Every structure is written in structure tokens, then in C-alpha cells.
Amino acid sequence: QSGASDLQTEADRLAQRSICASLARKFPGITIIGEEELPSEEVSEELIEEGHCEEILKKTCPAQYTGIKEEELVIWVDPLDGTKEYTEGLLDHVTVLIGIAYEGKAIAGVINQPYYNYEAGADAVLGRTIWGVLGIGAFGFQLREAPAGKHIVVTTRSHGSALGNDCISALSPHSVIRVGGAGNKIIQLIEGKASAYVFASPGCKKWDTCAPEAILHAVGGKITDIHGNPFQYNKEVKHMNSAGVLASLRNYDYYASRIPSTVKQALVP
Numbered sequence: 001q002s003g004a005s006d007l008q009t010e011a012d013r014l015a016q017r018s019i020c021a022s023l024a025r026k027f028p029g030i031t032i033i034g035e036e037e038l039p040s041e042e043v044s045e046e047l048i049e050e051g052h053c054e055e056i057l058k059k060t061c062p063a064q065y066t067g068i069k070e071e072e073l074v075i076w077v078d079p080l081d082g083t084k085e086y087t088e089g090l091l092d093h094v095t096v097l098i099g100i101a102y103e104g105k106a107i108a109g110v111i112n113q114p115y116y117n118y119e120a121g122a123d124a125v126l127g128r129t130i131w132g133v134l135g136i137g138a139f140g141f142q143l144r145e146a147p148a149g150k151h152i153v154v155t156t157r158s159h160g161s162a163l164g165n166d167c168i169s170a171l172s173p174h175s176v177i178r179v180g181g182a183g184n185k186i187i188q189l190i191e192g193k194a195s196a197y198v199f200a201s202p203g204c205k206k207w208d209t210c211a212p213e214a215i216l217h218a219v220g221g222k223i224t225d226i227h228g229n230p231f232q233y234n235k236e237v238k239h240m241n242s243a244g245v246l247a248s249l250r251n252y253d254y255y256a257s258r259i260p261s262t263v264k265q266a267l268v269p
């Protein structure tokens with residue numbers, strides 16, 4: 001196990017160095033908060049990404065964001081979301097999350113799935129990038145709604161608890177999907193494989209939810225803590241989402257209304 005977790009932390013660190021150093025070079029005034037401690041040493045040039053995505057630059061920046069200064073943005077980075085699954089070879093659960101927040105709100109996000117299609121054979125295109133900006137929309141995937149009238153709950157694979165199970169039963173789901181990674185769970189919602197994402201436990205962090213939140217909100221979904229409070233992403237905020245997660249693409253109020261009071265009492269924001 002220590003071999004697997006060493007591999008995971010090394011992959012984490014390399015990915016984070018690459019993302020954070022590349023962003024810091026292009027946008028020196030921005031605050032970047034990553035899962036791993038930021039490198040103080042010089043990052044080798046081969047880890048620096050200088051390019052940009054033409055597809056994104058073709059879009060018009062929403063008017064409310066044109067005057068933003070670099071110093072007003074906070075970028076939340078999870079270099080490897082679904083690390084446990086990564087070490088177990090469940091590569092489709094793995095995502096790289098980069099979320100952009102302004103005035104404490106998630107306004108843009110990138111979910112990269114580096115191993116997307118890894119089981120589809122040698123000719124398949126490996127990997128994909130899903131991205132979204134409030135006021136523009138979300139791209140890189142096919143938006144689908146879960147089957148009408150079906151309550152399919154996606155939840156944690158590795159952090160199960162009695163409280164979490166009580167919370168899920170209260171939603172009377174037709175089925176429950178257990179997968180790793182917050183990024184991956186939001187993908188289940190926007191691709192219509194699940195109708196609600198529920199996590200009645202403190203383990204999730206701001207870098208897990210910032211990018212997925214922006215993408216979900218860009219297509220009309222909603223994500224909050226178990227009490228219905230929006231997440232705050234300003235740089236002073238604590239990193240833990242200690243009151244869990246509740247999200248859906250549609251019918252958010254239905255799921256929110258069924259969260260048991262015992263669960264709410266147990267999870268203090």
C-alpha cells in the first residue's frame with residue numbers, strides 16, 4: 001500500500017507543480033490554493049505549459065467579468081481527484097480540477113479526465129477536458145438529463161458511513177452509484193447517469209467542489225452543503241466542506257427537502 005500511496009503523492013505533486021507554476025507564470029497576481037503544498041523551489045521548464053486553448057478564446061467574456069483584476073481571483077486546484085481510485089487502477093474515476101472563484105463564488109472551472117476512454121481500445125482518443133464559465137455555458141461533453149421519474153443517487157465509494165447511508169435511504173433512490181472523486185460525481189449528473197450527488201460527511205474540500213460547481217451551475221444545476229448553504233471560495237475560507245455536499249442538475253429542491261434533520265444536526269457548517 002505504501003508503494004501505491006507514494007506513487008499517488010508523486011503524481012499529485014508533479015501535476016500540481018505543473019498546473020500552479022504555469023498559472024503563476026501567466027498570472028502572477030492570482031491566488032492559487034492547491035491540495036498539495038505549493039512548491040517554493042524553481043519548477044523545471046518541461047513542467048510549464050505556455051499554450052492556451054483557441055476554442056475558449058473564441059467565446060465572448062461575460063460582461064460582469066470583463067473588469068476583473070488578477071488579484072481578485074482565487075484558483076482552487078486538485079491535481080488528482082480520485083487518488084485512491086488512481087492507485088487501484090480505476091482510471092475513469094480520476095480527474096484534474098481547476099476552479100476559478102471571484103468574490104467567493106465559483107465562476108469558471110475545468111475538469112480534465114486524463115484517462116477518459118482508457119478501456120475503449122487502442123484507436124480510441126484518450127482523455128477529455130470539460131470546461132464551463134457562468135454566463136457562457138459548459139463544453140466538452142454531451143449534456144443529458146437523468147431518466148424522468150428515476151432517483152439515482154451518486155455517492156462516495158471509499159468514505160461510506162452510517163450517517164451517509166441514512167441520508168441516501170431518505171431520498172428513496174431507485175439505485176445508488178458509488179464512484180470516486182467529486183469531479184467524477186458531477187460528470188455523472190451532467191451526463192444523465194445520476195440525478196443527485198449526496199455526501200453526508202465532512203471529507204470534501206474546496207478544491208474538490210470549485211471547478212465542478214462552476215460547470216454544474218453553468219448548465220443550470222445546483223450544489224450546496226447538506227443544509228442548502230452555498231460554498232464560499234474566497235482565499236481566507238477554511239478548506240474543508242465540513243457540512244457535506246448535495247448537488248443535482250434538476251429537481252434540487254426535491255432532494256434538499258428530504259435530507260433528514262438528524263443528518264443536518266450531525267454536520268455542522
